[in-house]
Amino acid sequence: xxxxxxxxxxxxxxxxxxxxxxxxxxxxxxxxxxxxxxxxxxxxxxxxxxxxxxxxxxxxxxxxxxxxxxxxxxxxxxxxxxxxxxxxxxxxxxxxxxxxxxxxxxxxxxxxxxxxxxxxxxxxxxxxxxxxxxxxxxxxxxxxxxxxxxxxxxxxxxxxxxxxxxxxxxxxxxxxxxxxxxxxxxxxxxxxxxxxxxxxxxxxxxxxxxxxxxxxxxxxxxxxxxxxxxxxxxxxxxxxxxxxxxxxxxxxxxxxxxxxxxxxxxxxxxxxxxxxxxxxxxxxxxxx
Amino acid sequence: xxxxxxxxxxxxxxxxxxxxxxxxxxxxxxxxxxxxxxxxxxxxxxxxxxxxxxxxxxxxxxxxxxxxxxxxxxxxxxxxxxxxxxxxxxxxxxxxxxxxxxxxxxxxxxxxxxxxxxxxxxxxxxxxxxxxxxxxxxxxxxxxxxxxxxxxxxxxxxxxxxxxxxxxxxxxxxxxxxxxxxxxxxxxxxxxxxxxxxxxxxxxxxxxxxxxxxxxxxxxxxxxxxxxxxxxxxxxxxxxxxxxxxxxxxxxxxxxxxxxxxxxxxxxxxxxxxxxxxxxxxxxxxxxxxxxxxxxxxxxxxxxxxxxxxxxxxxxxxxxxxxxxxxxxxxxxxxxxxxxxxxxxxxxxxxxxxxxxxxxxxxxxxxxxxxxxxxxx
Ligand SMILES: Cc1ncc(C[n+]2csc(CCOP(=O)(O)OP(=O)(O)O)c2C)c(N)n1
Numbered sequence: 022x023x024x025x026x027x028x029x030x031x032x033x034x035x036x037x038x039x040x041x042x043x044x045x046x047x048x049x050x051x052x053x054x055x056x057x058x059x060x061x062x063x064x065x066x067x068x069x070x071x072x073x074x075x076x077x078x079x080x081x082x083x084x085x086x087x088x089x090x091x092x093x094x095x096x097x098x099x100x101x102x103x104x105x106x107x108x109x110x111x112x113x114x115x116x117x118x119x120x121x122x123x124x125x126x127x128x129x130x131x132x133x134x135x136x137x138x139x140x141x142x143x144x145x146x147x148x149x150x151x152x153x154x155x156x157x158x159x160x161x162x163x164x165x166x167x168x169x170x171x172x173x174x175x176x177x178x179x180x181x182x183x184x185x186x187x188x189x190x191x192x193x194x195x196x197x198x199x200x201x202x203x204x205x206x207x208x209x210x211x212x213x214x215x216x217x218x219x220x221x222x223x224x225x226x227x228x229x230x231x232x233x234x235x236x237x238x239x240x241x242x243x244x245x246x247x248x249x250x251x252x253x254x255x256x257x258x259x260x261x262x263x264x265x266x267x268x269x270x271x272x273x274x275x276x277x278x279x280x281x282x283x284x285x286x287x288x289x290x291x292x293x294x295x296x297x298x299x300x301x302x303x304x305x306x307x308x309x
Numbered sequence: 310x311x312x313x314x315x316x317x318x319x320x321x322x323x324x325x326x327x328x329x330x331x332x333x334x335x336x337x338x339x340x341x342x343x344x345x346x347x348x349x350x351x352x353x354x355x356x357x358x359x360x361x362x363x364x365x366x367x368x369x370x371x372x373x374x375x376x377x378x379x380x381x382x383x384x385x386x387x388x389x390x391x392x393x394x395x396x397x398x399x400x401x402x403x404x405x406x407x408x409x410x411x412x413x414x415x416x417x418x419x420x421x422x423x424x425x426x427x428x429x430x431x432x433x434x435x436x437x438x439x440x441x442x443x444x445x446x447x448x449x450x451x452x453x454x455x456x457x458x459x460x461x462x463x464x465x466x467x468x469x470x471x472x473x474x475x476x477x478x479x480x481x482x483x484x485x486x487x488x489x490x491x492x493x494x495x496x497x498x499x500x501x502x503x504x505x506x507x508x509x510x511x512x513x514x515x516x517x518x519x520x521x522x523x524x525x526x527x528x529x530x531x532x533x534x535x536x537x538x539x540x541x542x543x544x545x546x547x548x549x550x551x552x553x554x555x556x557x558x559x560x561x562x563x564x565x566x567x568x569x570x571x572x573x574x575x576x577x578x579x580x581x582x583x584x585x586x587x588x589x590x591x592x593x594x595x596x597x598x599x600x601x602x603x604x605x606x607x608x609x610x611x612x613x614x615x616x617x618x619x620x621x622x623x624x625x626x627x628x629x630x631x632x633x634x635x636x637x638x639x640x641x642x643x644x645x646x647x648x649x650x651x652x653x654x655x656x657x658x659x660x661x662x663x664x665x666x667x668x669x670x671x672x673x674x675x676x677x678x679x680x681x682x683x684x685x686x
Contacts, residue, residue, distance in 0.1 A: 063534065066529050066530065079538060086376065087537065095364065095368065096373065098362065098373045099336060099374055099375060099379075289355070
C-alpha cells in the first residue's frame with residue numbers, strides 16, 4: 022500500500038468522496054496498473070471533466086488537467102495531438118462522458134486517437150446529488166426520475182465499439198483485480214481505449230433505490246455481471262439481462278496522431294525549403 | 310529574405326501572422342465567414358510541423374486548443390458568432406486557469422443564424438462578458454487586412470505574455486476583403502516566447518505578485534507535474550473554497566489585464582486635437598467613417614476620427630483624453646450601440662454620444678456617416 026502513496030499528492034488528501042464510494046477503488050486500480058507498467062510519471066497526463074469521479078486526478082501526482090463538464094476528451098485530444106509522445110488518460114463519470122460529453126466520446130473513438138478513457142459509471146450524477154444519468158437503468162430511481170426512469174440507458178461498451186474504439190473492456194469495483202488488469206491493457210493499447218468501471222454510489226443511488234449501503238450496492242452491481250469468457254459457454258437464456266465484464270473488443274487499426282505525423286513527414290518531404298525557412302521554433306519539441 | 314508585398318484576404322493575413330508567430334496547433338469547426346482560416350491551417354501547418362484538427366464542434370475546438378497550449382504549443386481557433394457563443398465556457402476556463410490561446414472571431418450578423426454571410430460587429434460585448442463571472446480578456450479589432458496580420462501577431466504576443474485568451478474581433482468585410490500587404494521580414498520581428506520556470510523544484514504553478522502578476526507556466530510533460538483546475542485554486546494549484554484564496558485570485562486576475570488598459574491601448578487617430586465633433590468607430594465600419602470624416606474636413610468642418618484597435622480592456626482614460634476637445638461624438642458601428650456604451654462611459658455624460666447603429670447586414674457607406682456628421686454639426 023505504502024509504495025503507492027508516492028503516486029498521490031498527499032498534501033491534497035483527504036479526498037472529498039463519501040465513505041463507501043467506488044471512486045477510490047478505481048483510482049487505486051489505475052495507480053497500481055501504472056506502477057506495474059513502470060511508466061515514467063512525467064510522461065503521463067491525466068485529464069478529467071466535472072463530477073465526483075473527475076476529482077480523482079487532483080489527488081494524483083502527474084500533470085493533471087481538471088477541465089469543464091463533459092469536455093475532458095476534447096482537452097485530452099489537444100494534449101495528445103500536440104505531444105503524441107505523452108500517455109494521455111481520461112477519467113470521467115457516466116454523466117460527464119455519456120450525456121454532456123457524449124459527442125466528444127464518440128468522435129474520439131471514431132478518430133482512434135491514442136487516449137485511454139476510464140469511465141466510472143455509478144448509474145447517477147453523484148456530484149449534483151443523485152439525478153438520473155444516461156446510465157441510470159430503466160425503472161430505477163433518481164431525484165429527477167422520482168417515479169422511476171422512463172428512459173433507457175446506453176450500453177457504453179457497445180457504443181464505444183460501434184463508434185470506432187479499438188480497445189473496449191468493462192469491470193466493476195467488486196472485480197478490482199480484473200479492473201486493474203484491463204486498465205493496464207487499455208493503457209498499453211495503441212488507439213482509443215475505453216474501460217467502463219461499474220461503481221457504487223451508496224449515498225445517492227443506493228439509498229434512493231433502497232438497495233442499501235456500500236456493500237449491498239456493490240453486491241447489487243456484482244450480481245448483474247457475468248464474465249465474457251464464462252458467458253460464452255452459457256446458453257442465451259442464462260445470459261439474458263446480464264452485463265458482460267472482461268475484455269470485450271481488441272483490434273488493431275492505425276492510430277490518429279501517428280497518421281498525422283506521417284502526413285507531416287510527407288508534406289515536409291514535398292516542401293523541403295518551406296519547412297526549413299519557416300520552421301517554427303518550438304517545433305523541435307514536437308518532433309515526436 | 311526581404312519584405313514581400315502580397316495581395317491577400319483578411320482571413321489569410323490572420324493565418325499567415327499566426328504561423329509567423331509560431332502557431333503550432335489549430336483546432337476548429339467550419340463556419341462562414343471564418344472557414345478560410347481553418348482551411349489554410351489544414352494546408353499550411355503540416356508544412357511547418359504544426360497540427361490541425363477539425364473537431365466535432367466549437368466547444369471541442371477551444372477545449373483542444375487549451376489542452377495543446379498546456380503542453381507549450383501556441384494554439385489558435387477561428388470561428389464566427391454561433392461558434393463563439395459555444396466557446397464561452399471554455400474561454401472562462403482559459404481565463405481562470407491562465408492558459409494562452411488566440412481566438413479569431415470573424416463576426417457575422419446575429420443573434421442565432423442571422424444572415425451567415427453578412428457582416429456585423431455585434432460580438433463586442435460577448436467578447437468581454439460572454440463567459441460567466443468576472444474574468445480578464447483582451448480583444449483586438451483589425452481595421453484592414455494589414456492589421457489582420459499585425460493584430461493576430463500581437464494577439465500571440467499578449468496571450469503568451471499575460472497568459473490570457475486573446476480574441477481578434479474581425480468581421481466579414483475585413484475577413485474577406487483583399488488588399489496588398491507588405492509582409493514583415495522575419496528578421497525584423499521576434500517570435501513570442503512563453504516565459505518558463507527554471508526547474509520543477511519548488512514549482513508553484515500560480516505563484517505571482519497579487520498586484521496583477523503573471524505566474525510562470527510549465528508545459529505538461531516536462532516533469533513539473535502540476536494540477537490545472539477550473540476550481541478556484543491557491544498558488545500551488547490546489548482547489549480551494551477559502552474566501553481569501555478566492556478573493557486574492559480573482560483580484561489578481563482582474564488586475565493583470567485591467568490595470569494595463571492604457572498601456573495596451575492601440576488606436577488610429579486623425580484630426581482629434583482641435584475637433585468639435587469626433588467620430589469613434591472600429592473594424593470595417595471605421596473605413597466608411599474615416600472617408601466621411603476626411604470629406605467633412607475638406608469642407609472646413611472640425612471633425613476628427615478615432616478608430617480603436619484594442620477594445621478590451623477598454624482604454625477609458627486614453628479615449629477620454631483623445632476626445633477632450635469634442636463637443637459631440639458619433640459612433641458608427643454594425644450593432645445597436647455596444648461601442649457607444651463604452652464611449653459614453655469614457656466621454657462622460659456632458660456631451661451627446663450619437664449612436665449610428667446598423668444591423669441589416671450591410672456595411673456602412675461613407676455617405677451615411679457623412680450625413681450623420683452634417684446633421685450633428
Ligand atoms: C456545463 C455544466 N452543466 C452542469 C454542471 C453541473 N454538474 C456538475 S457534475 C454533474 C454530473 C456529474 O455526474 P457524473 O459525470 O456521472 O459524475 P459523478 O459525480 O457521478 O462521478 C453536473 C450535472 C456543470 N458543472 N457544468
